[in-house]
Amino acid sequence: MNSALQQASRIIVKVGSSLVTDEGRGLDHTAIARWASQIAALRALGKDVVLVSSGAIAEGMLRLGFTKRPTDIHELQACAACGQMGLAQIYETSFRAHGVQTAQVLLTHADLADRERYLNARSTLTTLLRLKVVPIINENDTVVTDEIKFGDNDTLGALVANLIEADALVILTDQPGLYSADPRKNPDARLIAHAQAGDVALESMAGGAGSSIGSGGMLTKVLAAKRAARSGAHTVIAWGREPDVLTRLAGGEAIGTQLLAPTGRLTARRQWMVDHLHTSGEVVIDAGAAAKLTREGKSLLPIGVIAVKGEFGRGQVVTCVDEAGKPLARGLTNYASSEVRRIMRHSSTEIERILGFVEGPELIHRDNMVLL
Numbered sequence: 001m002n003s004a005l006q007q008a009s010r011i012i013v014k015v016g017s018s019l020v021t022d023e024g025r026g027l028d029h030t031a032i033a034r035w036a037s038q039i040a041a042l043r044a045l046g047k048d049v050v051l052v053s054s055g056a057i058a059e060g061m062l063r064l065g066f067t068k069r070p071t072d073i074h075e076l077q078a079c080a081a082c083g084q085m086g087l088a089q090i091y092e093t094s095f096r097a098h099g100v101q102t103a104q105v106l107l108t109h110a111d112l113a114d115r116e117r118y119l120n121a122r123s124t125l126t127t128l129l130r131l132k133v134v135p136i137i138n139e140n141d142t143v144v145t146d147e148i149k150f151g152d153n154d155t156l157g158a159l160v161a162n163l164i165e166a167d168a169l170v171i172l173t174d175q176p177g178l179y180s181a182d183p184r185k186n187p188d189a190r191l192i193a194h195a196q197a198g199d200v201a202l203e204s205m206a207g208g209a210g211s212s213i214g215s216g217g218m219l220t221k222v223l224a225a226k227r228a229a230r231s232g233a234h235t236v237i238a239w240g241r242e243p244d245v246l247t248r249l250a251g252g253e254a255i256g257t258q259l260l261a262p263t264g265r266l267t268a269r270r271q272w273m274v275d276h277l278h279t280s281g282e283v284v285i286d287a288g289a290a291a292k293l294t295r296e297g298k299s300l301l302p303i304g305v306i307a308v309k310g311e312f313g314r315g316q317v318v319t320c321v322d323e324a325g326k327p328l329a330r331g332l333t334n335y336a337s338s339e340v341r342r343i344m345r346h347s348s349t350e351i352e353r354i355l356g357f358v359e360g361p362e363l364i365h366r367d368n369m370v371l372l
Contacts (some may be wrong), residue, residue, distance in 0.1 A: 004234035004258050005249040008167035012233075013039065014157035018174045019240040020055030020087070026062050027055065027086055031241065033094045035172075038170065038246035039134060045250060048129040052137045052157040053091070059083030080141030090135050101133045106140035109277055112159060113317075114160045118272055120316040125164050155277070158224040162231040162271050169228045170249065171221050172240030177257035177279035178218060180205055197229035197259040222259070229261035231271055270370040273330045281310025281337055283344075283363070285343075290322045293329055294371060299362040300331070302351065305344035312337045314359065320369075331369035334359040 005011060015035060022028035039049050057076060062071065066123035070213030088104050095102045105125065111117045118300035128135045139156055154171060161169045181189040195202060206218040218237075238245050238256030240315050249255055285293070289304025300320060312318055313336045320329040335343065335355075340363060343354050 002252045003249040004168050004236055004247075004260065005170065005255050006252040008047065008234075010050075010166040010168075011042065012050050012052060012157050012161045012166045012169045013172065014052040014153055014170065014173065014244065015054065015172045016153070017054040017058045019172060019223050020053060021058040021062070023174075024206050027059055027090050028251060029090060029094075032090055033097070035246070036091070036098060036100070038244060040095070040100050041247050042250055043100065043132070043134070047123035047200045047250065049089075050125065050129070050135045050137060050160060050166070052153055052160060053087065054138070054153045056080045056083035056087050056138055059086050063332070075361075077142050084138070084142070088136070089139070095134060101131075103128050103133050103135050105137045106142075107137060107156065107160075108140045108143065109114075112163065112272075113276055113278065115272060118163070122163050125160075127230075129164075140321040152220045154220040154224040155227065158227040158233075158235075160227040161233040161276050162275055165231055166228075166233050169225070169233050169235045170246065171224065171235065171237045173218075173221065174240065174241045175237075175239060176242075177237050178206060178222065178259075179201065192257050193254065193368065194258040194260060197225040197235055197261050202259070222282065225259040227275070228257065229259070229273060232261050234261050235259040273317050273368075274370045274372065275351055276317050276330060279330060280312035281308065281314040282319045282321050283308055283333075283340060284321055284323060284325075285328070286323065290328055293320065293369070297366055299366040300329075300364040300369070301348055301361065302335075302340065303345060303347055305340060305363060308337050308340050308344065310337065314339075318364070320364070328372050329364075329369050331364035333364055335363060 019031060020028060039051065042049050057079045060079030060081065063082045064079055066079065066219055071081065092102055107121065111121050125135055137160055139153060157169055157171065176191060177194045179189040180192060184187040202222045203219060206222040221237050228235050236256055236258050242255060242329060283305050284307035285300065285304045286306050292298035293300060305355060312333065314334060315332055317330055318333050319327050320331065321327050339355055343351050346354060352358045
């Protein structure tokens with residue numbers, strides 16, 4: 001099977017902390033220079049490339065004398081602030097050697113959760129690409145909190161792929177790819193050369209934590225591929241120190257694990273809704289409403305709601321969960337949480353009598369909803 005990068009015109013490349021910082025020993029200038037050279041070669045082939053790079057916290061840990069990853073949020077933010085300086089500098093120097101301009105873009109989940117900021121981020125990135133600049137993206141760890149974190153840069157890479165409708169996501173890691181079992185424990189483990197992104201069997205294969213340097217693991221990469229596939233992006237997971245890995249992939253060589261996206265893309269608005277890692281609240285729906293949503297594609301009516309969790313306003317994205325707490329859908333609500341609590345378990349014909357107005361007979365219209 002040929003590489004998914006061969007026909008891709010817009011590519012996201014994500015590089016993990018252990019690679020960027022040489023397993024925590026400091027920024028690996030040689031490795032970064034190699035990736036810069038390869039990305040410059042991809043651009044010469046007419047491909048747009050966005051780089052998502054971990055490493056700021058790991059570099060900051062080294063600069064500030066931490067021997068292990070801090071758990072205190074403010075110490076982590078201090079590490080990010082210090083490390084980001086060195087990370088941006090080495091990327092700028094490495095790409096300049098090939099006549100390529102770079103731009104630093106720091107994102108938080110709030111930037112992608114708000115529709116206007118989401119569109120602004122998209123416009124900025126597409127403009128940079130049009131101007132032949134390589135955006136270098138990282139999570140804005142200096143200000144982010146646990147409640148609004150992406151969680152890891154694998155997830156961030158997938159969200160950026162969705163944001164700019166990339167064709168492929170390349171996750172460079174310290175492993176050759178996804179194995180059928182942990183190769184460190186099972187000598188019979190085999191490399192998965194290709195599979196369909198979103199296959200539930202992949203998640204059980206990918207169990208396990210990341211290193212002490214980074215925050216991800218193979219599971220986060222499998223889940224990132226599943227997320228990227230929603231916008232039609234294929235994912236390649238490969239060893240970051242494989243010689244000329246990016247240019248060989250672009251030349252058609254199959255390296256590592258390819259997780260292919262099924263056909264079909266979500267619309268832009270639905271993609272934005274499904275990319276919410278944190279929503280304003282939840283509505284718990286009964287079995288009948290759950291069946292109508294998931295099997296018949298119907299709108300959610302107030303009568304199907306049995307509980308409301310959290311506080312949200314009209315027009316915000318909320319999650320619909322079943323009685324067991326399983327997320328089923330996300331959508332834009334026509335009513336605020338305080339109003340939903342008053343009209344839930346009531347027929348749509350009673351909304352005006354209860355509230356004194358009607359925004360619509362549905363709590364969430366099917367056109368403003370996406371199934372999970």
